[in-house]
Amino acid sequence: MNKKYKGIFFIIISAFCFALMNVFVRGAGDLPFIQKSFFRNFVAAIFAAVILIKDRMWFSGIKGNMKYLILRSVFGAIGMLCNFYAIDRLLLADASMLNKMSPFFAIIFSYFILKEKVKPVQAAAVGAAFIGSLFIIKPTFVNMDLFPSIIGLMGGLGAGAAYTMVRLLGEKGEKGPFIVFFFSAFTCVITLPYLILQYHPMSAWQLASLLLAGTAAAGGQFSITAAYFYAPAREISVYDYSQIVFSAVMGWMFFGQLPDKYSCVGYVVIVGAAVLMFLYNNRKEKVAG
DSSP states (O other): OOHHHHHHHHHHHHHHHHHHHHHHHHHTOSOOHHHHHHHHHHHHHHHHHHHHHHHTOOOOOOTTHHHHHHHHHHHHHHHHHHHHHHHHHSOHHHHHHHHTTHHHHHHHHIIIIIOOOOOHHHHHHHHHHHHHHHHHHHHHHTTSOHHHHHHHHHHHHHHHHHHHHHHHHHHTTOOHHHHHHHHHHHHHHHHHHHHHHSOOOOOHHHHHHHHHHHHHHHHHHHHHHHHHHHSOHHHHGGGGGHHHHHHHHHHHHHHOOOOOHHHHHHHHHHHHHHHHHHHHHHHHHHHHO
16 A cells, blocks of 8 residues: 555544544533543543553654644644534534634645645645535534634644644654654643643543543544655545544434435535545556656
């Protein structure tokens, strides 16, 4: 399997894991979003630490990487906290769609920071996927509260910047498990004071939901990190929109939500955009070969 296909595989796995994480976060009920964020990252940090100890894989020591690790963690923390805030206050599909602005921001940041060129066909495919996601949330988008929507959009921006830093760190030789551990530990540290001062008691179900959310998030984090290691954003970001499909299926399974005709149109557009991107990249590789 070449690097591009590995990137596609891992980004779809990450989309499934993050959709599952959102379900558990929503299912945890009326808890502060910062408290939810702490437990999500605490579990992810444990998973990453186990891998680091097992493989003896710590900081590379490469000059300049610490700066990008901190930037990745800051942007990632902003993206995650904003996303959790939106999940608690908006419909699950709406919050997921706003977070899926991250590939657009990733491409923008990649263009300016990594100097990665974007072909017109690739830009069109990503744009089509975005339009498809708008079809999915169209019936409720106009009824969103303005402030939570802006916060959700900021979550997409933070995630896009964070994934660009992951790509840069991968090129500079930093290992994925350490990036995940650093980010998870960083977020735990900055949310711990709030948890100590404003802790809300949890039921057994709420605790279990947050632990499961953390487990799903760990899977998503490792997968998204691996995805951007293997391929640039312009080639794989469109596949991240599969999370919208996963969210719709899980919304039906766990909350009894059924997609309407507009959502079905959105699914077709998203899958069509993904196929277009795949065929275009495949043809380009054959021509280059």
